[in-house]
Amino acid sequence: IRDELLTHFKSYGMPAEAFNWYARNLDHNVPGGKLNRGISVVDTAEILKGQALTDEEYFRAAVLGWGVELLQAFFLVTDDLMDSSITRRGQPCWYRVPKVGLIAVNDATMLESAIYHLLKVYFRKELYYVDLLELFHSVAYQTEIGQLLDLITAPPNEVDLDKFSLKRHSLIVVYKTAFYSFYLPVALAMRLCGVPDSYVLASSSESVAPYELAKEILIPLGEYFQVQDDFLDFSGTPAQIGKVGTDIVDNKCSWCINTALARASPEQRKILDENYGVEPTPEEQELAKKVSDGKSGEEQGYLGEAEKRVKAVFEEIGLRRIYAEYEEAVYKKISALIDNVDEGGARGQEVVLKKEIFRTFMDKIYRRQK
Amino acid sequence: IRDELLTHFKSYGMPAEAFNWYARNLDHNVPGGKLNRGISVVDTAEILKGQALTDEEYFRAAVLGWGVELLQAFFLVTDDLMDSSITRRGQPCWYRVPKVGLIAVNDATMLESAIYHLLKVYFRKELYYVDLLELFHSVAYQTEIGQLLDLITAPPNEVDLDKFSLKRHSLIVVYKTAFYSFYLPVALAMRLCGVPDSYVLASSSESVAPYELAKEILIPLGEYFQVQDDFLDFSGTPAQIGKVGTDIVDNKCSWCINTALARASPEQRKILDENYGVEPTPEEQELAKKVSDGKSGEEQGYLGEAEKRVKAVFEEIGLRRIYAEYEEAVYKKISALIDNVDEGGARGQEVVLKKEIFRTFMDKIYRRQK
Ligand SMILES: [Mg+2]
Ligand SMILES: [Mg+2]
Ligand SMILES: [Mg+2]
Ligand SMILES: [Mg+2]
Ligand SMILES: [Mg+2]
Ligand SMILES: [Mg+2]
Numbered sequence: 243i244r245d246e247l248l249t250h251f252k253s254y255g256m257p258a259e260a261f262n263w264y265a266r267n268l269d270h271n272v273p274g275g276k277l278n279r280g281i282s283v284v285d286t287a288e289i290l291k292g293q294a295l296t297d298e299e300y301f302r303a304a305v306l307g308w309g310v311e312l313l314q315a316f317f318l319v320t321d322d323l324m325d326s327s328i329t330r331r332g333q334p335c336w337y338r339v340p341k342v343g344l345i346a347v348n349d350a351t352m353l354e355s356a357i358y359h360l361l362k363v364y365f366r367k368e369l370y371y372v373d374l375l376e377l378f379h380s381v382a383y384q385t386e387i388g389q390l391l392d393l394i395t396a397p398p399n400e401v402d403l404d405k406f407s408l409k410r411h412s413l414i415v416v417y418k419t420a421f422y423s424f425y426l427p428v429a430l431a432m433r434l435c436g437v438p439d440s441y442v443l444a445s446s447s448e449s450v451a452p453y454e455l456a457k458e459i460l461i462p463l464g465e466y467f468q469v470q471d472d473f474l475d476f477s478g479t480p481a482q483i484g485k486v487g488t489d490i491v492d493n494k495c496s497w498c499i500n501t502a503l504a505r506a507s508p509e510q511r512k513i514l515d516e517n518y519g520v521e522p523t524p525e526e527q528e529l530a531k532k533v534s535d536g537k538s539g540e541e542q543g544y545l546g547e548a549e550k551r552v553k554a555v556f557e558e559i560g561l562r563r564i565y566a567e568y569e570e571a572v573y574k575k576i577s578a579l580i581d582n583v584d585e586g587g588a589r590g591q592e593v594v595l596k597k598e599i600f601r602t603f604m605d606k607i608y609r610r611q612k
Numbered sequence: 613i614r615d616e617l618l619t620h621f622k623s624y625g626m627p628a629e630a631f632n633w634y635a636r637n638l639d640h641n642v643p644g645g646k647l648n649r650g651i652s653v654v655d656t657a658e659i660l661k662g663q664a665l666t667d668e669e670y671f672r673a674a675v676l677g678w679g680v681e682l683l684q685a686f687f688l689v690t691d692d693l694m695d696s697s698i699t700r701r702g703q704p705c706w707y708r709v710p711k712v713g714l715i716a717v718n719d720a721t722m723l724e725s726a727i728y729h730l731l732k733v734y735f736r737k738e739l740y741y742v743d744l745l746e747l748f749h750s751v752a753y754q755t756e757i758g759q760l761l762d763l764i765t766a767p768p769n770e771v772d773l774d775k776f777s778l779k780r781h782s783l784i785v786v787y788k789t790a791f792y793s794f795y796l797p798v799a800l801a802m803r804l805c806g807v808p809d810s811y812v813l814a815s816s817s818e819s820v821a822p823y824e825l826a827k828e829i830l831i832p833l834g835e836y837f838q839v840q841d842d843f844l845d846f847s848g849t850p851a852q853i854g855k856v857g858t859d860i861v862d863n864k865c866s867w868c869i870n871t872a873l874a875r876a877s878p879e880q881r882k883i884l885d886e887n888y889g890v891e892p893t894p895e896e897q898e899l900a901k902k903v904s905d906g907k908s909g910e911e912q913g914y915l916g917e918a919e920k921r922v923k924a925v926f927e928e929i930g931l932r933r934i935y936a937e938y939e940e941a942v943y944k945k946i947s948a949l950i951d952n953v954d955e956g957g958a959r960g961q962e963v964v965l966k967k968e969i970f971r972t973f974m975d976k977i978y979r980r981q982k
């Protein structure tokens with residue numbers, strides 16, 4: 243697939259420097275993640291079909307999976323630039339690679355355009371081609387809207403906790419993460435397998451709008467996933483989550499701070515206002531580096547005073563208990579939604595939604611520790 | 613159309629700050645240009661149809677025209693950021709507006725996504741909907757490829773004239789400008805008017821591929837337009853072109869420098885190497901500002917010494933004469949291509965290409981002084 247993109251690029255008569263640049267852009271930014279989102283397309287297609295995919299089917303599902311990964315790469319490259327992030331997936335962020343800089347902006351848009359080139363090459367003749375295009379368009383737009391909301395709610399270097407709320411957190415997470423990470427891979431697989439916009443069940447004669455139904459389950463699931471991510475950023479040790487949590491120092495509009503704000507006493511609120519999004523002093527950073535170099539990562543590393551004070555308030559408020567309660571409640575809620583999916587079979591020959599699609603996602607997520 | 617975008621945005625339950633931000637993004641970046649590209653869609657549709665458009669037809673052509681303007685806005689916002697430009701269309705570049713900064717990256721991508729939202733709302737039921745989508749996709753990709761080529765050929769703050777050549781200039785211009793400015797508006801109007809992918813002429817029984825034919829004329833026309841733009845940046849006075857030319861100081865891979873490089877003696881080449889892309893000294897900048905404030909703009913303003921030396925080489929080489937010869941030759945060549953367009957009518961009922969489409973473009977461009 244990488245080669246299809248590069249061969250096409252060469253066919254435009256592009257010189258070697260440009261070709262090599264694009265190859266480096268793709269190699270640096272697209273692989274290297276966990277590929278969860280891309281693999282979900284293949285897994286979901288297999289469940290919908292109810293048997294192993296043929297080589298041809300597997301290939302098509304994989305192309306769509308890479309489309310999701312390209313979309314994610316487009317967002318990560320621009321997000322890291324806007325957030326002034328340092329590393330991503332264990333290597334420097336693309337904009338920080340020598341000679342790249344702001345060219346990363348154009349490189350990111352090329353990753354997005356590559357999606358539509360691939361769709362044209364491999365799906366042009368399919369009846370569902372236009373549905374695939376619309377899915378990528380609308381999910382990209384929704385993600386950009388979520389990103390905007392995040393950027394104006396928690397601007398870099400401007401802490402204002404008044405802008406935060408659990409409602410705002412939910413809106414950001416749904417738009418910025420849940421649509422592209424959860425709904426998009428499943429909806430793509432549904433199109434690939436020919437799931438129609440609506441079908442009537444043989445069992446109950448009820449009419450089902452399967453894409454709406456999938457969205458109603460996957461969006462809350464995506465929100466739950468991000469709440470976990472936020473909680474693990476606070477509670478996880480480096481050995482456990484593979485990185486040092488930075489949400490507090492980075493002024494992130496995370497589930498933790500929003501939950502704390504909703505329950506804080508005036509005194510606690512004052513501590514949060516004064517210490518959230520505050521960089522550690524240079525001496526503290528020095529010390530943190532020393533401590534982390536000499537440790538196994540089993541415990542939290544050395545933290546700056548400001549971050550410690552925020553974490554102390556989180557503990558006082560009982561964030562661990564609140565999270566455990568949240569997790570059980572949301573698990574029950576989403577499980578009920580999944581149980582409600584009627585697999586009674588369509589009256590026609592249509593492929594219908596299956597509980598297993600959503601169960602698989604849930605099993606990967608529930609009570610995860612990393 | 614602006615309201616359609618904003619109403620849809622609101623329908624996602626977005627808070628007022630986000631809504632207002634998006635409205636400001638649209639208002640700052642989309643209108644305010646000459647709208648040449650957008651208007652071309654309407655004009656071309658009128659010529660193809662051979663009569664005035666109905667209100668309904670006019671509206672649809674205008675939506676496509678705004679699509680082209682949105683695409684251009686997407687490119688200008690990111691281009692200005694990558695080029696560290698100061699002003700655009702008489703106002704500060706979007707990334708320089710207070711509080712915007714790098715959020716401009718996400719804002720630019722929202723302008724692009726808005727295109728696909730509009731196309732879905734107004735064209736979803738048309739048979740040519742997918743053709744419109746593919747046109748925008750492929751032209752956006754081509755423009756990004758041209759931008760990449762430009763960025764690696766003339767990186768900001770790194771002058772290396774060895775990378776330049778007239779061939780490289782042509783490749784950059786074709787991809788970065790000609791596709792979206794010339795081919796896109798015409799091809800959109802052709803789709804709108806139902807011009808098919810191919811038709812057979814009643815007169816000659818010849819088979820025509822009208823989109824290929826349009827491209828063969830419009831791409832050279834777009835290249836000619838950009839060569840003019842480059843030449844006027846060198847030769848035009850501020851009163852004439854409405855701005856102070858900065859291509860020399862900005863290390864632009866322009867037609868002028870590439871033509872000069874192709875003909876320079878070793879001594880002239882040395883002068884170009886040493887003075888191209890060199891910023892004026894602070895004292896020179898100070899002086900230039902004073903001079904321009906006291907002048908009517910009838911003459912060239914005060915230039916830095918480095919820029920003067922480059923311009924002197926351009927004059928020595930006879931750039932004005934070379935340009936005049938180029939212009940006559942390219943005019944003849946493109947006019948011959950236009951004359952060759954066969955309007956003999958299609959055998960079926962199809963709408964066919966007309967010379968007048970291309971003549972109209974040519975008449976607007978030929979020997980323009982601004
Ligand atoms: Mg980030
Ligand atoms: Mg971010
Ligand atoms: Mg996180
Ligand atoms: Mg520029
Ligand atoms: Mg530029
Ligand atoms: Mg110019």
